[in-house]
């Protein structure tokens with residue numbers, strides 16, 4: 001049997017004199033060690049799952065292998081154990097080169113005495129570490145199990161009750177395969193109680209979120225693209241007891257779609273199996289949401305972004321190029337940048353920061369702001385400040401909308417002593433109209449990464465009460481624009497002089513294309529009616545999970 005010692009950073013395991021006690025996968029030819037997990041609790045009746053681990057990667061005799069606590073899904077003292085200090089450990093380990101992880105389960109005998117190997121330690125009665133020479137031993141294996149489990153789930157609770165929503169159409173139809181091959185084995189390994197529901201039509205997740213019993217689940221896991229979390233939060237928003245829904249239920253995503261910005265920004269990965277582990281081990285936090293308001297439509301929640309101009313065109317206007325995969329987006333952007341495409345509009349902001357210096361100071365002050373996730377929301381938390389006074393008719397503000405109001409454009413507006421007071425609905429400030437007449441990109445967001453290698457909002461903070469704005473002018477010379485676009489992976493574009501970058505608490509965009517032409521407005525990657533829109537913020541409304549409690553690192557702090 002394998003032998004184990006308990007260390008401060010995980011369990012150290014090595015193969016003992018006897019063979020590892022793994023159940024052999026009946027389908028394998030013996031060249032692989034695998035196992036069947038017989039305890040699937042999935043209501044869809046998906047049956048047992050198998051994860052194969054290549055033998056060459058399994059434990060080597062006489063070598064201590066560290067299993068970090070974070071990788072441990074479950075530890076148990078089997079009721080039929082032959083010896084008192086026998087534990088069954090279920091943990092994850094990398095498989096292949098794609099960043100995926102698989103599940104391993106094995107029986108180990110825990111060593112309680114220091115041996116000659118300096119890398120091993122001794123455990124005391126509470127299962128805590130004692131690196132010194134001592135004869136202390138644990139007496140009750142259940143204490144040891146408890147101790148290891150509390151370290152394995154130091155930021156979260158084991159066995160959350162999950163509602164898993166999956167969209168069979170997401171990710172070009174691959175989402176179910178991702179779920180069964182990568183997500184489900186981890187859930188089963190962690191003994192999670194989960195219910196799987198497949199969405200049957202667009203809007204189905206809205207209905208599910210509107211109707212679920214709030215006492216039945218702790219977390220809704222969207223095994224999809226960004227479309228399902230967008231629907232789930234809107235389903236909650238339409239409930240009469242929405243304050244309770246958002247207070248009780250965590251919304252998260254494991255990446256099984258084409259656009260997976262939530263998972264990348266919050267769980268730090270685009271690999272479904274790894275995201276599932278992060279989801280189980282990460283910290284529950286609160287994040288702000290945005291409210292998208294358009295005349296003639298009820299307000300909709302948005303967790304990610306709103307965009308008009310080149311990005312919206314490249315996202316939604318290139319649907320016909322789907323056969324190109326994700327390249328369609330880059331091609332769409334490039335085509336329009338080279339053609340100096342412009343999207344005239346008028347834009348007004350409720351500024352929180354105007355200049356890049358102000359933004360940096362704000363960022364430093366609000367970075368790593370903690371909050372109490374157990375505080376219950378009330379209906380007051382959903383009150384909109386600017387909806388009742390929404391006016392998206394530019395002529396009611398300044399007559400002829402295309403007249404230039406502010407003269408020459410500057411990428412950082414001059415610092416103003418008369419900064420708008422947050423509660424004054426009159427204090428909207430219209431952005432330089434010459435720039436708006438020549439707008440190339442308008443992009444507003446709440447999460448830093450919008451796709452792989454695209455750190456579009458590096459200064460986004462989950463609960464700072466602001467929306468990040470990135471805006472560009474089509475008159476900018478091509479070289480500077482391309483330079484900015486090639487800096488997106490590291491988030492360095494926002495430092496370029498040609499790129500406007502603000503934090504605001506609300507904004508409005510009124511498209512004014514010539515001759516009644518139409519373009520696109522994209523919200524969380526979904527197409528919205530092409531008309532004026534106003535967006536404001538709801539502070540700390542959504543409970544979600546983030547690795548280490550914060551967004552994926554963007555590198556912004558180091559640049560300040």
Ligand SMILES: Nc1ncnc2c1ncn2[C@@H]1O[C@H](COP(=O)(O)OP(=O)(O)OP(=O)(O)O)[C@@H](O)[C@H]1O
Nearest residue numbers: 170171199200201202203224225226227257258259
């Ligand atoms: N069974 C279904 N058939 C068709 N559409 C669906 C179904 N279930 C959900 N949808 C819709 O599909 C949209 C996109 O889903 P999702 O974001 O999960 O996938 P995706 O592959 O990332 O999407 P996209 O291809 O739009 O980028 C959702 O917003 C939802 O409205």
